[in-house]
Amino acid sequence: MPESFKMTVKNRFSSGLESGNLVVNSDPVHQAWCAIEQQRQINPNAEPSLYNEIQPENPIVIAFGTPPGSLQGQEGLVSSKDFAHFEFLCNKSNPVFCINEAAIKLFQSHYSDLLVLKNKQSCMDIDNLVGKMKRHETKLLIQKMKNWDSDNKFNDVKIHMAYLEWYKKESKDKGYGYYDMYRKKEKPADVKVNEYKKKLMNYWEDSVTEIEDRPKLEEGAYLRLRWLYGGTTYRRMVEPLHIADYYKDGGENYQTEDGKRPKHFTLLEKLHQEKQEQEEKKKEQEKKKQETQKQEEKPESGPSKSKRKNVGSILNDDSCFWARVEEALILLKNGGLTTDDKGKLKEFEDYVWIALKNYAVSPEIFLKNSSFMKWWNEYKGIVDSSSSLSHFMKNGGPKEYEEGKFT
Structure with a gap:
């Protein structure tokens, strides 16, 4: 043949x-x-x-x-x-x-x-068939998730993530933050991190592809939520390292050009956002049920007390935060700012301010050798001195933020 x-x-x-x-x-x-x-x-x-x-x-x-x-x-x-x-x-x-x-x-x-x-x-006939198919698919999903939990590959993933946590702490002690320490790549530990980054990306690319083909069944929601939590932590830890490589090699427009950002990062972020939207809708429904509750008894808005208390150990909510910093640095590096350039810098300034208000960024961005501080030291001569971010940076805001006292 x-x-x-x-x-x-x-x-x-x-x-x-x-x-x-x-x-x-x-x-x-x-x-x-x-x-x-x-x-x-x-x-x-x-x-x-x-x-x-x-x-x-x-x-x-x-x-x-x-x-x-x-x-x-x-x-x-x-x-x-x-x-x-x-x-x-x-x-x-x-x-x-x-x-x-x-x-x-x-x-x-x-x-x-x-x-x-x-x-x-009858509708009963159809429901019976659909029910059988859902139960069968649910069994497969639950078994897959259980295997995911006990898989040897996943055990390796946990070891790699633990190493990155250690690397993050070591970098902070040196005044850089793990993004900038990795970007410099001056030590053997940085090479090891690159090896773990590649292994983690390979694992999660396969995992995202597989879970994307699975139906979203209510019976497997709990296990799917655990998977998404692991994927979100991975994305926030590893994508900044990928961004560091991208811009170190002279890249630009990581978020805006098609094909620059790996698809599985985009899908993990999309799933996380969908989950957040569901939780927000649920909160709104609960508030409507509490019509008799007094205004002063309602929960406080903004970041939770737990998030402020543990701000020293958080990762940036936006895993593309450093790509935004790199783009802002490129604008300043070009010199001769146009009206459009100034508008983009103002957008980034507003983005940072909202992130700070929500305790959505790690205080590591304020370390003296960080790329963010490099941007700020160049931008502070341009920014309006009356802006919220300018007031924050010049009046002890970073220290208050690190201590969880900024409101």
């Missing part, structure tokens, strides 16, 4: 390992096979017709009877793009599949009869 034909056949029929478990363990598949066998036994020479095998049990299985030789000349395959009604069989990994041409013609010739039969089914 020619190699090109082998490849074509493989691409047409392979639906991926993720479909395998569902197929081999699926009751409807066994029921369908029994229906086909029984249909053949009833009248093997009958013209193509419908046969209702299982009723009133769920699901109702339809078998098509075909006489010998009726499929000759119809052995070709039809792409799913060329016919409707089977979109639910597609997923992200397998957006297109092929079905035997004869089977499609039989289906189309009896489509009106199938619609009538479908309308006879």
Whole structure:
């Protein structure tokens, strides 16, 4: 058999390992096979017709009877793009599949009869089938998450993250902060960090791709939340290191140019934001239920007391914070600021101020050798002295912030 034909056949029929478990363990598949066998036994020479095998049990299985030789000349395959009604069989990994041409013609010739039969089914029948599929998929999801928790690779991930935590502390003691210490790459420890960064990125790229193909089932919400928490911590710790490499190599516009920011960072951030939005909606609903509560009894707005208390150990909420700093430095480095440049610098200043108000950045940004302080020392001669950030920086704001006393 020619190699090109082998490849074509493989691409047409392979639906991926993720479909395998569902197929081999699926009751409807066994029921369908029994229906086909029984249909053949009833009248093997009958013209193509419908046969209702299982009723009133769920699901109702339809078998098509075909006489010998009726499929000759119809052995070709039809792409799913060329016919409707089977979109639910597609997923992200397998957006297109092929079905035997004869089977499609039989289906189309009896489509009106199938619609009538479908309308006879009660909602209970459909819910029963959907429920079975959800339970099966949930079992797979929960098992996957349990494996994720005990996986040897994940144990390595925890070790790598612990090393980065140590590196972060060591860098702070040297007055740099781990972003700038890594950017300089002057010591063997920096090379080791680069090795761990690559391993962590490989792990999470695969993990994000896999979880993205999974359905969002309520039954697996708790385990999915734990996974997202781990992914968010990873993103906030590791993406700054990736950004440091990017700008050290002369890169620009990390966030705005397509393809510059790795996709899995973007997806992890999107999932985190969606979770935050859900929590905000939940809080709003709870507030509406407390209509009789007095204004002074309502919870304080802004950052939590816990966040202020532990500000010394936090990571930047925005994992692209340092990319924004680098872009602001590039504007100042170019010299001869245009009106547009000044507008962008003012936007960055406002962004930093909001982040400070929300305790959303690490106090490491104020270390004397940090890139942020390099930016500030150049920008303070340009900024309006009456601005909030200017007042904060010149009147002991960084120290108050580090102590959690800034409000």
